[in-house]
Amino acid sequence: MQSRHVSRVIAAPFATVHDYVREPDHLPLWAEGLAQAEVSREGDDLVIASPMGQVRVRFVPPNDFGVVDHDVTMPNGVTQNNPMRVLVHPEGSEVVVSVRQLDLTDEEFERDCAQMAADLDRLAELLERS
Template identity: 50%
Template sequence: MQSRHLSTVIRRDPAEVAAYFGNPENLPEWAAGLTDTAVRHDGDDLVIPTPMGDWRMRFAAPNDLGVLDHWVTDHTGQVTYNPVRVIAHPDGAELIFTLRQLNLTDEQYEKDAAAVTADLERLRTVLERD
């Protein structure tokens, strides 16, 4: 199983980046690889409509450390743990997403990595707009 750290540097304060990333209301604006529609809340879970059925997401407890880990449960019930960190960078903040291959073929893993990279670039663009 491979792991890969995908990151982007964002010219914003790390706390701002963490707050934006961790706010589920912002997902449709930058996470096209996951959803382009509004999510709904179901207790501590977020319910994300996808063409394959609803997916669920749960974030780690809010914290001041830039830890934005989250668990995604797909329509089959498979749970994927996604470690995410926002750390200080000389140009602002660096968001680091750890992508693991798990049960994906090499081709699926590369496609997933491309989708996450595109989402991180959209996130950077959105946060650097102002």
Template identity: 50%
Template sequence: MNTRHVSQVIQRDPSEVYAFMTEPMNLPRWAAGLAQSEVTQDGDRLLVDSPMGRVTVAFTSRNDLGVLDHTVTLPDGTEVYNPLRVIPHPDGAEVIFTIRQLNASDEDFDRDTDMVRADLETLNSLLE
């Protein structure tokens, strides 16, 4: 199984980037690859319309380490674990998203990587 790490340096304090990213209503603003409309919160889960259909997203609890790992439950019930971090960087913060190929074709893996890269560039443009 192939793994890729996509990162984006954002010239903002890591705590500010993390705070923006953990706000559920901000998700459609920066994560079009996951949320294409308003987010509905159901306890600690988020319900969103995504390019994959209606999905459930469960983020790890807020923490002081910049960890935003989340599990996406796809319409067919498949759960996909997504590691996501905001870490200090000399120029501010670095956001790192880990993408695993799992059962995806090489073409789909490339497409997913491009979508994550675009989402992180959008995040950067919103915060810088």
């Protein structure tokens, strides 16, 4: 199993990026690899229509450190932890996501990494326009 850290520098302040990324209602606007429709809430879980089917997502509690780790429970019941950070960067902020291969083929892993890069590009476009 391999991991790859996919990152994107965003020309926006740390607080702006961190708050935007943590807001569940924003997920369908930038996280196409995870959310394809409006997000609903059930307790601490987010219920999301994703490319993989309906998934449940739970973020770590809000914090001042930029940690936006989240667990995604897949339709088959398997839960995957997704490390994610928003970091202060000299040009604004940097978002770093760890993509893990787990049981994916090399081709599927490359596809997931490319999807994450595209999602982060979309996030940057949204935040840099505002």
